[in-house]
Amino acid sequence: MKRILPAVLATVLFANPLVSQAPATDATKLYLGAAWYPEAWPESRWERDLTLMQQAGINFVRITEFAWSAMEPSEGHYDLDWVNRAIRLAEKHGIAVVLGTPSAAPPAWLTQKYPQTLWVDQNGKRAEHGNRQQFNWANPKYRELSAKMASVMAERFGHDPNVIGWQIDNEYAEVSYDPQTKKMFQDWLRTRYGTLDALNARWTTSYWSQTYSDWSQIPIETKYGNPGLLLSWKRFISDTWRSYQKNQLDVIRTKADRRQWITTNMMGWFDEYDHYTVSQDLDLASWDDYVGSGHLNAARNGAAHDLTRGFLRKNFWVMETQPGFVNWHANNNALDKGEVRAMAWHDIGHGADAVEYWQWRSALNGQEEYHGTLVGADGEPVPLYDEVARVGKEFTAASHELMGTTVKSQVAVLQSYESRWAINWQRHNRQWDPVDALVSYYQPLRAEAHSVDIVSPSAPLDSYKLVVAPAMNLLTPQQTANLMQYVEHGGHLVFGQRSVMKDEDNSLQPARQPGPFAAPLGGRVEQYYALLAPVPVEGAWGNGTSAIWAEQLSAKDDTETLMRYGKSNGWLDGQPAAITKKVGKGRITYIGAWLDENTAKKAVHWMLDTSGVKSAWPVMPEGVELSLRESNQREIAILVNLSTETKTITLPGARKDILHNGESVTSVSLPAYGVAVLGNQ
Numbered sequence: 001m002k003r004i005l006p007a008v009l010a011t012v013l014f015a016n017p018l019v020s021q022a023p024a025t026d027a028t029k030l031y032l033g034a035a036w037y038p039e040a041w042p043e044s045r046w047e048r049d050l051t052l053m054q055q056a057g058i059n060f061v062r063i064t065e066f067a068w069s070a071m072e073p074s075e076g077h078y079d080l081d082w083v084n085r086a087i088r089l090a091e092k093h094g095i096a097v098v099l100g101t102p103s104a105a106p107p108a109w110l111t112q113k114y115p116q117t118l119w120v121d122q123n124g125k126r127a128e129h130g131n132r133q134q135f136n137w138a139n140p141k142y143r144e145l146s147a148k149m150a151s152v153m154a155e156r157f158g159h160d161p162n163v164i165g166w167q168i169d170n171e172y173a174e175v176s177y178d179p180q181t182k183k184m185f186q187d188w189l190r191t192r193y194g195t196l197d198a199l200n201a202r203w204t205t206s207y208w209s210q211t212y213s214d215w216s217q218i219p220i221e222t223k224y225g226n227p228g229l230l231l232s233w234k235r236f237i238s239d240t241w242r243s244y245q246k247n248q249l250d251v252i253r254t255k256a257d258r259r260q261w262i263t264t265n266m267m268g269w270f271d272e273y274d275h276y277t278v279s280q281d282l283d284l285a286s287w288d289d290y291v292g293s294g295h296l297n298a299a300r301n302g303a304a305h306d307l308t309r310g311f312l313r314k315n316f317w318v319m320e321t322q323p324g325f326v327n328w329h330a331n332n333n334a335l336d337k338g339e340v341r342a343m344a345w346h347d348i349g350h351g352a353d354a355v356e357y358w359q360w361r362s363a364l365n366g367q368e369e370y371h372g373t374l375v376g377a378d379g380e381p382v383p384l385y386d387e388v389a390r391v392g393k394e395f396t397a398a399s400h401e402l403m404g405t406t407v408k409s410q411v412a413v414l415q416s417y418e419s420r421w422a423i424n425w426q427r428h429n430r431q432w433d434p435v436d437a438l439v440s441y442y443q444p445l446r447a448e449a450h451s452v453d454i455v456s457p458s459a460p461l462d463s464y465k466l467v468v469a470p471a472m473n474l475l476t477p478q479q480t481a482n483l484m485q486y487v488e489h490g491g492h493l494v495f496g497q498r499s500v501m502k503d504e505d506n507s508l509q510p511a512r513q514p515g516p517f518a519a520p521l522g523g524r525v526e527q528y529y530a531l532l533a534p535v536p537v538e539g540a541w542g543n544g545t546s547a548i549w550a551e552q553l554s555a556k557d558d559t560e561t562l563m564r565y566g567k568s569n570g571w572l573d574g575q576p577a578a579i580t581k582k583v584g585k586g587r588i589t590y591i592g593a594w595l596d597e598n599t600a601k602k603a604v605h606w607m608l609d610t611s612g613v614k615s616a617w618p619v620m621p622e623g624v625e626l627s628l629r630e631s632n633q634r635e636i637a638i639l640v641n642l643s644t645e646t647k648t649i650t651l652p653g654a655r656k657d658i659l660h661n662g663e664s665v666t667s668v669s670l671p672a673y674g675v676a677v678l679g680n681q
Ligand code: GAL
Pocket: 170, 171, 288, 290, 320, 326, 327, 358, 368, 371
């Protein structure tokens, strides 16, 4: 039956450009980019830079994210002509532009005239000029000034055909503890809790006589305070970053074409704010992917990609990555020859549509003189340039095949900032790291299933056959309902250690773990133990150990015990360590042990098997990472060998070798850091 739109809805849909013109956030090609700072160089140099970029296959630059003093040299006097000239010259070289709003680096005239825009640390000391990120994210004057700058930029470039998108600010990080911000926090609490009685009850402030009789008594605490207060401050920080961002974003949205997307560059596992809160107004998620010291850790780094893909549940951009090495680590070793290329393909495999190198060339002075670049201090290519140029050629060759593809997963791992914070404030065993816990499940899951989504417990889950929650310490009522519904609809939900202990105010649930899931599971956590040494476990997943932490479980008759502890502290001896139960069409499993690698592999194999997750692809040899990107018509396999030995992989059928003129192959041999991009025949 043809559905007819009600007239009122039709008017809204077609009159509102925000609805009728969806933003073109889905890339039309693979992008390779460089962070370029034209303001640091004479204009006569730009042509050479852009020529070298073009020769390397670089097809976008990000500019202006620190160029406020060049764009507004004195208050109200704007100079955007040079930006326009840079955009035009880039266009001549076939290089698109992403514009950064410059609020991460306010000019000296601004902070001198409006010192209230500088952040204040916890000891009351105000930041000074000379670094960056010295602004106060909550300050109304700063918001006014940064929105004005964004507005002038959007007016000038919002319809520019060579500007494809916007990055707001740069790596949100610093917050302020000044009295005005404290008052804003207290007002935020009043809005959230309504009355002091409600707040006092939900934070159990009778403990240590913390009961508040006036909103102005409530302090800012970041470490040792009441758990409800700590969590509230983090939520306030997140909401304040969101509104800080929206302040600029709204201005750009009103003035710019909808095809120009808006993002901000986030930072992987960084957890100073809730990235789900801050992402929701963006068109595109992006992150800055730095190895720092050592070499690419495919699991931890791959999980950070998947985390970023989960913010908006679609492809994302790597907005910065290291051209070989950084300058801020204790040992800034370079990635091996070939590793930068391997890393670029690892990014694409996980759903990135762009990779940008930070930076093109080091400023001759400034804090980052030693950082890796693509051209040297003399402006000519460094050894890595050719490797990046190879990536450029390969991106061009594979672009058409990869467009319209994304990562599709039958398995989700749940991640929540609130749970991470809750655990990190009270680790109980200092070694218990929530990101390590997540990766301990993610790594074997991905090795066998080849695609894993990392999403919030608030995300829609029905499309997954298996949902693993490694450390869901804190759940809101809405999240609890979401997980219950997932099981009711036939999903298999697996909880890891420390799950479902806290409520939405970071209070203990007045129930044993896993709270409301204990009844349907027919089992619960009787006691948790921080461990000095690993304890033995045995059962359906063989013989192994649990390290760092062990939860003594109990199981009712019709709940299956999968693993039991061996002899250890007496309390745990012979007690259930992992239990499972079919619940209606679905299943709940609880794993109370931190399993060693080998046992975790078997546990994961059991989970995938029990949930009906299958892949046509076999498990790859050690060191080889397989990623799959799919559309309705295509499956693209990206194989990256991160080991130092040659590895041969037999394919599940004939494939088209996209980087080798599409020749048909049934196996590939990958040297160290070798890459293969394979499509359907
Ligand atoms: C990022 C930052 C860049 C640059 C880079 C160096 O965190 O966004 O501006 O400083 O680090 O690795």
